[in-house]
Amino acid sequence: MVQHNAFQESMALFDPDEAVSPPKGTTQPSYLRDHRRRLRDRFLAGGADALPDYEMLELVLFRAIPRQDVKPLARKLLDRFGDFNHVISAPAEHLKETKGVGDAVVLELKIVEAAAHRLAKSRVIQRPILSSWQALIDYCHTAMAHRETEQFRVLYLDRKNVLIADEEQAKGTVDHVPVYPREVMKRALQLNASALILVHNHPSGDPSPSESDLRMTEQIDRSAQTLGLTLHDHIIIGKSCELSFRSEGYL
Structure with a gap:
């Protein structure tokens, strides 16, 4: 596409x-x-x-x-x-x-x-993400849907929900990627971000969250709230579809 x-x-x-x-x-x-x-x-x-x-x-x-x-x-x-x-x-x-x-x-x-x-990145960077959601999803699919190993990215937003940074936080194997909530929060403070969106891919093609996905998201959400930050969503990218934690009620 x-x-x-x-x-x-x-x-x-x-x-x-x-x-x-x-x-x-x-x-x-x-x-x-x-x-x-x-x-x-x-x-x-x-x-x-x-x-x-x-x-x-x-x-x-x-x-x-x-x-x-x-x-x-x-x-x-x-x-x-x-x-x-x-x-x-x-x-x-x-x-x-x-x-x-x-x-x-x-x-x-x-x-x-x-x-x-x-x-794809030019259509989301320095733009209000929440009003350009489909462009964001298209960008994530372009960048991650066909990868053979898991990748975890964090999108950092300012107070107006404009994307100020898109950074790879970790790479993993075909079914696991190590994520460290402390590093995610540390980088958010360095960027003076107000909100964030988590994104990672499932090379299997099935975007259903694993138990470790759920636990990690909960940890980052708690850490973000403690620091006064907002976790808008965690998106899992599959081969041809995606899953939003917010839409599915996990956040």
Whole structure:
């Protein structure tokens, strides 16, 4: 979703057939040139919704592999990782396990991923979070939904609930991340924050909270109240959905 928007905005800045200079003495087969131009024209006319995932991947791969048919590689990547979002967010070492993927391909995929993250973040940073909730959820999904290990982030807000910092507090394993309430509170005081939102992901895809999630949230909530801070929510990001502690009655 957000990834596609970022890619669409960046693609308008260049012609993929001109972005990488071909080796001297080589020519691009006319059928490939025509195919690439048709894809580019369809994208510019209809945006990401006009193309299936494998053709979106082709557009990215054109820049890394300027003189070959990249459709088979796009298909292989989708067969392995599932969809466009999972491909661009896959770890580099896993991408390179697919035959045909080298440093150039990884670079182009990671540029698209980084652009998506930056665009999503620009829609929430220095803005009132409670009135931009869907943008916040989109940003969290973009940044965390496809990670293979748990990550715990804290969003620090000022008195007007404007996001002043988004910081990773801890990384963990596939099903656990260590969280230290004292460190969360210490950083809140350093930033002069008035409120916070906790966010972490479940690589399993199921956003249901564990007992340790519930205990940790309760500890941070008590600590925040003692310091006069507000814990607005704890959001768990799954593969395609999320869970809000506030909405589910845990806060």
